[in-house]
Amino acid sequence: MKLPPLNALRVFLVAAEHHSFTKAGETLHLTQGAVSRHIQTLEAHYGLPLFVRQARGLTLTPEGVALFPAVRDAFSRIEAASEAISRRSRELRVKASPSIASRWVLPRFTQFRNRYPDLMVSLVTVTGFDPNFKSREYDISFQACETQEPGLIYHRLRGARFVPVASPALFKDKPRPTMEQFLDYPLLHPSHEDQFWSQWFALSGMNPGSSIEAYAFDTLDLAITAASRGMGITLAEESMIADDLANGTLVQLSDVALVTSWAYYLIYPQELATLPSVIAFRDWALSEFSDTPPLQDTL
Amino acid sequence: MKLPPLNALRVFLVAAEHHSFTKAGETLHLTQGAVSRHIQTLEAHYGLPLFVRQARGLTLTPEGVALFPAVRDAFSRIEAASEAISRRSRELRVKASPSIASRWVLPRFTQFRNRYPDLMVSLVTVTGFDPNFKSREYDISFQACETQEPGLIYHRLRGARFVPVASPALFKDKPRPTMEQFLDYPLLHPSHEDQFWSQWFALSGMNPGSSIEAYAFDTLDLAITAASRGMGITLAEESMIADDLANGTLVQLSDVALVTSWAYYLIYPQELATLPSVIAFRDWALSEFSDTPPLQDTL
DNA sequence: GTTTACCATGCGTAAAATTCATGGAGCAAT
DNA sequence: ATTGCTCCATGAATTTTACGCATGGTAAAC
Incomplete structure (x- = not known):
């Protein structure tokens, strides 16, 4: 199993949601430059562009479009499981x-x-x-x-x-x-x-x-x-x-x-x-x- | 959305599959110590143990058991999507x-x-x-x-x-x-x-x-x-x-x-x-x- | 008792991520 | 055209993180 760089995927997800590297940076508490580099890492991994950079705004390439829902679903699955198990550690019912x-x-x-x-x-x-x-x-x-x-x-x-x-x-x-x-x-x-x-x-x-x-x-x-x-x-x-x-x-x-x-x-x-x-x-x-x-x- | 450390999650997955930090390290081309640290990072994130360390072998805690399938599914989803889009970049059909x-x-x-x-x-x-x-x-x-x-x-x-x-x-x-x-x-x-x-x-x-x-x-x-x-x-x-x-x-x-x-x-x-x-x-x-x-x- | 097979951990180093500052490209309005 | 604006890209320096190595500890097996 050869997975893409996972942190870069996380950044990709946010950037794709915002259609902006700058806004993604704010959401992730990163600079715009850091976001740009993460996306570059990911694009280099796949050997193809995921975003079309236009002055007017950012759009996903077809490959980016294909990747987006998979990443979103995967991370929300992890998030849900994480939430479930960490709630168990914060709650205690004493009989x-x-x-x-x-x-x-x-x-x-x-x-x-x-x-x-x-x-x-x-x-x-x-x-x-x-x-x-x-x-x-x-x-x-x-x-x-x-x-x-x-x-x-x-x-x-x-x-x-x-x-x-x-x-x-x-x-x-x-x-x-x-x-x-x-x-x-x-x-x-x-x-x-x-x-x-x-x-x-x-x-x-x-x-x-x-x-x-x-x-x-x-x-x-x-x-x-x-x-x-x-x-x-x-x-x-x-x-x-x-x-x-x-x-x-x-x-x-x-x-x-x-x-x-x-x-x-x-x-x-x-x-x-x-x-x-x-x-x-x-x-x-x-x-x-x-x-x-x-x-x-x-x- | 607050996700756990993703690379540590990847290590967790392999360690859980092998029931061994050492073997996981071999699979991931890491030392056993690096695997141990990743798991520690993850356990610190959740504030609870994911593995029960025994001399005889490693087993998952109930929280680890709950986390495992979610991580496995999430990563295989990412893997499938990645495979699909990178295949498109390696194939070309000329008419x-x-x-x-x-x-x-x-x-x-x-x-x-x-x-x-x-x-x-x-x-x-x-x-x-x-x-x-x-x-x-x-x-x-x-x-x-x-x-x-x-x-x-x-x-x-x-x-x-x-x-x-x-x-x-x-x-x-x-x-x-x-x-x-x-x-x-x-x-x-x-x-x-x-x-x-x-x-x-x-x-x-x-x-x-x-x-x-x-x-x-x-x-x-x-x-x-x-x-x-x-x-x-x-x-x-x-x-x-x-x-x-x-x-x-x-x-x-x-x-x-x-x-x-x-x-x-x-x-x-x-x-x-x-x-x-x-x-x-x-x-x-x-x-x-x-x-x-x-x-x-x-x- | 000794060995063995694990995992944990302190420390130094290598690598990666991140910031900062700057540059450049496209678009809009003048 | 020209100017200004908004983005993203990028070189260089820095901080942070990951990693390996070597060692130590523990419990089971011989």
Whole structure:
């Protein structure tokens, strides 16, 4: 394959569009002389003239006419593909469950955006997990999970640890309840399915019986919000309540923590592992969210 | 329109095809280091990697995969168009009537081919004249004509002048015939239609009567060939018999020349006027065939 | 451990692109 | 004709870029 000088072709294209070397030079931020030389190079390559130079204006020779649409199409094809792939490097869609989104990601999100102002980061909070990223609705996902799918890269962030918390207003002037006194208050369940409270009591050596008066919530986030409004005592994932404990909205009622068998992971498809946006977000998330020092990346 | 560095794109294409910078370098007659730098340039332009470098071999990132077909298609489009237009500059189809072809063009043709060995010149000897070159079967034409069509460029070569010639063998030991004795020999007509002999005799002040014993031929060439074989006396166009007179195959029997109202022209379409092959052939033909010094080209 | 086969990179040089300044050709208006 | 204007072409100098060379590093294979 013997291609003509490609940069000269680019100049040819612009010159042919403008019917002027001078205007082409302005468009390309070149002098008129440089344009002239590029065209000469191209004409020498083909051994024939591409433009008819007249004092009144520039016209294409039949060969120039034949060349023009091919060059235009070829370059617009390259341009389109380039645009497509460079957009992928500037956009990042992060998926998180509502709880993780509002309690983990959002509080720290502006920090990330400030560090990478050119990156268009969006937060997707679909519930349910598309395990193979087949829907392509997001690029990287915060996810609590136990199994690993092939083709995906998993970075463990931290194990989930649940501790009992409540609003200090719940107790008014009374002293904080001991473990045994928890049952005097409404127990808020952060899940409809998992029996977090039963497991936690078992861990503490208690058996409060099966009839625990309680409200159950859809998400961990909602249970925490309810607790912070004084509705009762809930089990909250430690990493989600740092702010609330710090500003006194919630108080931790015990050091006994229920450690579940699953952990939170940051997950993304292997084929996105080379994207700078994915790499940047991963590195940031690991340093922010992990409970262990950053590991050597397996990549 | 902001295009990526085009030469780097070319290198990317070859490297992607070979899955190797080293092999790409060999193909492109570059060192491996130069290829590496081109790819770096391209990756810096996009801000993302296009190749995954492994010790075992090179693979494309998803972005590289997306870019590859676009670049391949774009360059092959340019290549096809380039091939089409540069072929036009290397080929030239010359049209001439059989007489002009065999008596004018062919004897001098090798001279032209030797001067432009890269040019593929072919001689087309269709009879009949496609006045607007619409059939596109030939690029430039030798043609005797009186009228001019718009869109075509005409270069006058020479007027047609007919003189009587015959083979010296026709007269054996007898002296060459005078004008009045021509009728003792067969008169060969170079045309079925035109009454060249009647016009020539009229020019000479003779009236031989309407019943001239004669053979008529389809072309000027055939009549000359017949005369050179001793079949009789013919009227021959001067420029066609230079060789025969020089080597004694034919002898000229009179200085009286019949000058017709038409002339021979070299004709080609205006849109081919910029082709180097057309220009080269035109200049050569004018210097070889013209009976006047070269004119300033009107183009 | 050693070799091998890659790609990356610092540095010096060669080549190419670009600018600047100037010249020349065709056209239009005076 | 003459002048002025608008383009493109071009010689020379300069800046920029590409390239080769030699070397270094890394991961797999022997």
